[in-house]
Amino acid sequence: MSFFKRGLLSITRRPGKSIILLAVLFILGNVIAGAISITQATSNVESTIKDRLGSAATIELDYEQLDKMEESELMNFEMQPLKLDLIEEIGQLSYVKYYDFNTMLYLGSKEVNAYYGEDTEVDFAVEENEEYISTDFQFKGINYAPVVDFEEGKGKLVDGRVFTEDEIKNGTPVAIISSKIAELNSVHVGDTISFINSVYSFNEETGEESVDNSREVPIEIIGIFEPQKVNTDTENNEEFNWMDIDYQNTVYVSNELVAAETKHSMGEMAGEYEEYYVPIFVLKQPEDAQAFEEEVNPLLPELYVVRHASDAYDSIAKPIESMSTLSKYVLIVSIATTILIIGLVVLLFLRDRKHELGIYLSLGESRGKVIGQIMTEVLIVSIIGMTLSLFTGNLLAQSVSDKMIESNNEQTTDEMFYYSELQTDLTTDDVLAAYEVNLSTEFILLFYGVGIATILLSTLIPLIYIMRLNPKKIMM
């Protein structure tokens, strides 16, 4: 009769004790399963949302640090723009898949209507006084011809083409506009549309601004893009509605073209024009963020910091974050408690069976096989208890996390951020939608792994305590 068979027979011959052990394991299994479920669900949310946030990084002023500065410090602080050389140097780092640097300029148009949202019918573009043109169009100067925003899925080219290297280099007046603008103004790829670039002067005596000089900026449409909306629930969220409007009114052009028009708009001050670029670096993988930051930080001028797209996660995932922390604690405490309780229960059962273990040893059975028999008994009961608690623990986790999310979400409001290149339209609602407690293979393996390791450890400790003695002492 092998030790395994002896173990099996012992379970069935001592039904009372087996049921008590099963009940204890079932209860503790529920706590462990629940904690693992929540930990894993929160970790899944983190990876899902961080994936959706992408692996882009930018370099910008550390506004938080600026806010903390005294007024006198601020007055003396001379902000240095990011030099193109530095952007290019960082762009060459091994972590970077591709990079771009952008300049911005807002222009208006007499012939092209801007988009103001689905429900807005009023045409604000041309006001009564024709001298003033509402500058609704955001000209986004780019250097990366295939357009980073398209590569990263913010927008999608639906008609025409992207830029050529020559167009970027020479500042050729070609652009990619949104499908909304194209539709609103019935323009197509190959058409030329005209924008107005005005030079304003300010009369210090009257305090009035007047247009000094205006010039038309004719631009050929080479492509039409469509924003790839992530957030569909814009009804209750004005902030994201404006972000959508802003993107629909974006006109992609080359940096050279933006620089030329910016200089023109500066009028007499054109000589003081200084290039100002907002860089964006798309990393090969999100895991490189830390290493990239460590390598870039020493190269940056004072008060500049690296910002990652995934930084937004911490702000939008507050309800999940507290649950994640709590579930980690619960998991640690439940494992420690399980080791202690199972250890004590097994020790209590072993006290009854100490004599039996001594008998096996007196018959010459090896200590390994005696330990093996007890392990077999505990493991078989454990696996039954754990399998039952796998499902109930999961249901428990689902119901507990629903309640916690509900309560945490009531206390959370989405924070407003400084506008940045990495602005996301993902919200807490998206995070909560991504939260899902389920029975994945990974969860099942993790649960059995953690559970069995915990049970083995808590059984082995009292067993070794007994088995170190010789048979005579065990049977005494």
Added chain:
Amino acid sequence: MILEAKNLNYYYQDGESRRYILKDTSVSFEQGKFYTILGQSGSGKTTLLSLLSAMDKPHSGEVLFHEKNLIEIGYDSYRKNKIGIIFQNYNLIPTFTAVENVLIAMSITENDIPKDQKTVAYNLLDYIGISQEKANRTVNKLSGGEQQRVAIARALSTNVELILADEPTGNLDEEMEQEIIDIFKKLAHEHNKCVIMVTHSNDIALQSDEVLYLKKGVLNKHE
């Protein structure tokens, strides 16, 4: 000579001093003989038996089986393959049946056992006086005498040359006691086993081939 103990010392440490249970005890045993070790309670009989059965280790001295040190043989291996032990309180596993208790010992030993272990176990129990119906009962449903018979069957089931028994008749009535002693005599004289039995009964000792008297840790041949 099947078993020999040389200069065995066993003591309990009591602060600075040592309380000796066995002091320089030497003894030897031969095959085909039934030995009894006689002595008063606390004389060290059970300790001597536990050292001879490798259930405990002496503080000094050695035990030789067929002139081979037990340490060399290995304590587990010695208990598994060379000896059968019978205890006063039977030491059967209460959740198993009589035949299962015998089968457990047969599954542990590395000695040659016929393949059909269950049949062998039933036959052995039958030989000792346990019917098949009783053999299928859990041992706690058997009488003391029956349980001791199961313990003897278990000790014999591993096909060993040496049987060590620690007051095996201590809990039995006189009739049952005699039956067990008869079995031991038969094992020694008909099956060439060496049977060493610890007892405090002079009557039993008189029936053995050789009596060893243990007093204050010193072993003497009883004339």
